[in-house]
Amino acid sequence: MAKVLHRAGGGHLLEHVIAAGRAVAPADRITAVIGHQAERVRAAVEHHGVSFATQKEQLGTGDAVNACRDLAQHAEGRIIVLYGDCPLLRGETIAGLLAHHIEQGCAATLITTHLDDPTGYGRIYRDDAGRVVKIVEEKACLPEEKLLKEINSGIYCFEAAALWPALAELRPNPASGEYYLTDIPEILARTGLKTAAYVVDDPHEILGINTRLELADVDRILRGRRTRELMIAGVTIEQPETVRIDTGVEVGIDTVIGPFAQLRGRTRVGEGCTIGACSIVEDSELGDGSVVEAFTVVTASRVGEGAQVGPFARLRMGAQVEEGAHAGNFVELKKTKLGAGSKAMHLAYLGDATIGENANIGAGTITCNYDGKKKHPTVIGDGAFVGSNSTLVAPVEIGEGSYVAAGSVITKPVPADALGIGRGHQAVKEGWAKQRREK
Numbered sequence: 001m002a003k004v005l006h007r008a009g010g011g012h013l014l015e016h017v018i019a020a021g022r023a024v025a026p027a028d029r030i031t032a033v034i035g036h037q038a039e040r041v042r043a044a045v046e047h048h049g050v051s052f053a054t055q056k057e058q059l060g061t062g063d064a065v066n067a068c069r070d071l072a073q074h075a076e077g078r079i080i081v082l083y084g085d086c087p088l089l090r091g092e093t094i095a096g097l098l099a100h101h102i103e104q105g106c107a108a109t110l111i112t113t114h115l116d117d118p119t120g121y122g123r124i125y126r127d128d129a130g131r132v133v134k135i136v137e138e139k140a141c142l143p144e145e146k147l148l149k150e151i152n153s154g155i156y157c158f159e160a161a162a163l164w165p166a167l168a169e170l171r172p173n174p175a176s177g178e179y180y181l182t183d184i185p186e187i188l189a190r191t192g193l194k195t196a197a198y199v200v201d202d203p204h205e206i207l208g209i210n211t212r213l214e215l216a217d218v219d220r221i222l223r224g225r226r227t228r229e230l231m232i233a234g235v236t237i238e239q240p241e242t243v244r245i246d247t248g249v250e251v252g253i254d255t256v257i258g259p260f261a262q263l264r265g266r267t268r269v270g271e272g273c274t275i276g277a278c279s280i281v282e283d284s285e286l287g288d289g290s291v292v293e294a295f296t297v298v299t300a301s302r303v304g305e306g307a308q309v310g311p312f313a314r315l316r317m318g319a320q321v322e323e324g325a326h327a328g329n330f331v332e333l334k335k336t337k338l339g340a341g342s343k344a345m346h347l348a349y350l351g352d353a354t355i356g357e358n359a360n361i362g363a364g365t366i367t368c369n370y371d372g373k374k375k376h377p378t379v380i381g382d383g384a385f386v387g388s389n390s391t392l393v394a395p396v397e398i399g400e401g402s403y404v405a406a407g408s409v410i411t412k413p414v415p416a417d418a419l420g421i422g423r424g425h426q427a428v429k430e431g432w433a434k435q436r437r438e439k
Helices: 013-021 038-048 061-067 091-104 160-168 181-190 212-232 432-438
Strands: 031-034 051-054 078-081 108-114 123-126 132-136 150-159 195-199 262-264 280-282 297-299 314-316 326-329 332-334 343-346 349-351 353-355 366-368 378-380 391-393 396-398
Touching: 013 038, 013 091, 031 038, 031 061, 038 051, 061 078, 061 160, 061 181, 078 091, 078 160, 091 108, 091 150, 091 195, 108 181, 132 181, 132 195, 150 160, 150 181, 160 181, 181 195, 349 353, 391 396
Parallel strands: 031 051, 108 195, 262 280, 280 297, 297 314, 314 332, 326 343, 332 349, 349 366, 353 378, 366 391, 378 396
Antiparallel strands: 078 150, 108 150, 123 132, 123 150
8 A cells, every 4th residue: 555545643644744734835736746556545635625746657756846847837936845654744844944944045945853863864964154065865974974963854845946957957866766856955056056954853743654663653643642732722531642533633622531532533522522431433523512421433423412322322324313312322323313302212223214302212122224125214203202122114104292102013104192002912821831830
């Protein structure tokens, strides 16, 4: 799988880089250079509104930038080059790079940092005035150059007017045959143009990912950032080191999140909510004051204000629990609307159903929505009472204010305010058990 398609913090690596780039440019001014598994990469991020350029052969970073020349050459001013496998880079750091570049008035500015052990990285070589003269790769370093601690991140801001002529002067590396952006500062220096450095204090920001161990570290850092941001903003997170919250999740003030909970995807959580231990909420919306009890799974669904689901409940495929409604332990809702104030407190499966307000769904109720070929709807009116262990064979409608007797199999509509009974008559045979034992 292409490296940039791997996920950390709930998103593809490339998505994090695009989000950071949005700090200085709108999506339509961002170009993703794609090559390996190009169509899969395009499909993963095209909804962000970015454009794409194709690098037909992977011939190095210089060739990658040159691949988007037709798209970028009309852009006025400056071009920033980022790497798709550096998801920890912050938008404010990119903004800082741009501001520093403008302040220094140079043709190019690159992000650097200092490492105690710079082994494996290209070293930054400066002149007496502190300007970057060249970048020396590890394998080409002289002994004294290996002592340098400042390393190159590969992230640049260029004046467009200086970049394109310099790219034309790039020559393939003798060893690899590839074209490297690291040669640009030296090319610019030969023509009297200067390169500045923008030093970042946190080396993690420019960390590229090459192994799954590094991927796991980046995932941990991204999630740690998000939990810290949320706690500073007024969210209580119990045992935050155990909680997994994707970077795109929003959570309102005074919400409490229990240990080992997971909030994924495009989830939006209101204010004053409670999310119990080990619950999973994905691509869903939780209204203010709602409660998701422990070990509950909510996927692509909505829980209204003051509603309560769980423990051990499951909501999926567009389920809706309206204001003040309760879906209790071991209740599953699939494509079902549970109306305001209604309750299904125990052991029920409600699929493809529309349930009105203030209805009561007894323990063990099942909507039989599938006939082997098609799914069929069940409609339960306001104030209806469905007795325990009822089986509602769809398509069927239970009228407003009606009752369904416990243990019924309902195959026909129950009118409003009526009683529906669908069960065999009970027979009692006195002494039968005693006779059987004696026999």
